[in-house]
Amino acid sequence: MTRDHYLSALRGTDDRGAESPPVLLAPLSGVTDLHMRRLAQRLGASAVVSEMVAAAELAKGDAESQVRAEGAGISPHVVQLAGCAPAPMAEAARIAVANGADAIDINMGCPAKTVTGGESGSALMRDLDHAARLLAAVRGAVAVPVTVKMRLGWDHASLNAPDLACRAEALGLNGVTVHGRTRQQFYKGRADWSAIRAVVEAVGIPVIANGDITSLDEARVCLRESGAAGVMIGRAAVGRPWLVGEIAAGLAGRAVVPLSAEARAAAACEHYEGLIALYGAAMGVRHARKHLAAYADADGGLSADDRRRLVTTTDPAEALRLLRRAFLEPAGRATPPLGEAA
Structure with missing residues (x-):
């Protein structure tokens, strides 16, 4: 998969041959293991993303991190990396690609205190200059598509996702995923899909919308409100890995036939x-x-x-x-x- 064909490689077609929005399985730490991803993809997901992999640990050869980044039987194989220092992020990206990754996603959205306490995940949205250094390091390390997943901002006083997305585009990244909450919201309230539109309007690269999408109807509303190119399904797919494929089929205009x-x-x-x-x-x-x-x-x-x-x-x-x-x-x-x- 080349840089220029990141989104087209994920899009399906409807019955008339027109492109349909991609529907991805979100990276969920400790949840989207290899076998859940295999199931979701076989059952129709446009793409699946590995659970979050600590870049510094993967760079050191940590066995558990290697298992998290495993993608045998998955295509495209997308590995999500998290970290706070450019060198380990770049090295981990090189290792992931050498082991078969077709794309790298950079985590700048995880709200967990164990992650933000180490200045990774959504904590990076508090320092966009440093965030850009990480993006540049990974982009310069590999030839495959590189994307970044973020939140709307650290809090409602700093809704800087459009700025971060613009920096990502300028550095040559291939796509952006935005969860429609701030870090300080964690998972409280409802994701604000309409707020994602500001990111869509700021960049020319594809934007994927994420947060609280649990059904085909919600996916349609999210796409309409956000203007995004596709959607990403997270917590709703736990216990229902077939849900991602069902939503993908529905958005492509095909009949959704629930699994027996x-x-x-x-x-x-x-x-x-x-x-x-x-x-x-x-x-x-x-x-x-x-x-x-x-x-x-x-x-x-x-x-x-x-x-x-x-x-x-x-x-x-x-x-x-x-x-x-x-x-x-x-x-x-x-x-x-x-x-x-x-």
Whole structure:
């Protein structure tokens, strides 16, 4: 994928052959693991982005960071990097590209205190000169497309996303994603999609809108209010990795055919088994718990007791049995522990 074809590589076409807006799976730290991304892409996402990778750790060869940046079976493979110093960011970008990344996204939007406390993520929006040095370092280090994800600003007194986007464009970046909140809002209230329009009007590169998009109807409203070229789906896709593809199909004018209960169960079980294979049984079970809870809550097919057992069991066989039940059996009927008669 060349720099000039970043957006066209993601866009689909509608039934008339016209381009349709891309719909991407957002980078979610500790959530958008390799197997969730594979599922989302196979089920129709225009592109998927890795969970946030600490650039300094990847540059040092940290094993966990390498797993986070893994993209086997994904195309295009987009790796998101976070950091506060130009040299490690540039080196991490080179490593990611050497290992198969087709594009690099730079995190300037994460609001978590553990990230902003280290002057990374959305903290970079408080010093746009320094932010620009990071953008320039990554852009100069790799030949693949480079994008940046940001918020509207640090707070409502400094809504400087248009300025940061202009700097990104001037440095040769290929796209911008904007979450429609400030850092100080964290995830409170509602994302302001109309505020993203100021960024769209400030730059010529593609702008992707992000924040609180949970359905096809909301995606359409977001595109209309923001003027963005596409949308990015985050928290709403947890427990529903098929949602991104459904929204993409709808925006392309195709009929949205919901996955059957059997297909949803198979996808959830594939995800769980993939995590066990990727991380090993002990770590995989722990890593999977947030996903198990989300799958259970998304479909609502478990009693309270069964849901609790699903997210606490250390037995993969029992987890898979309960996960299938969440999708395939009526809600509220408790199931006995593994090995007992049903």
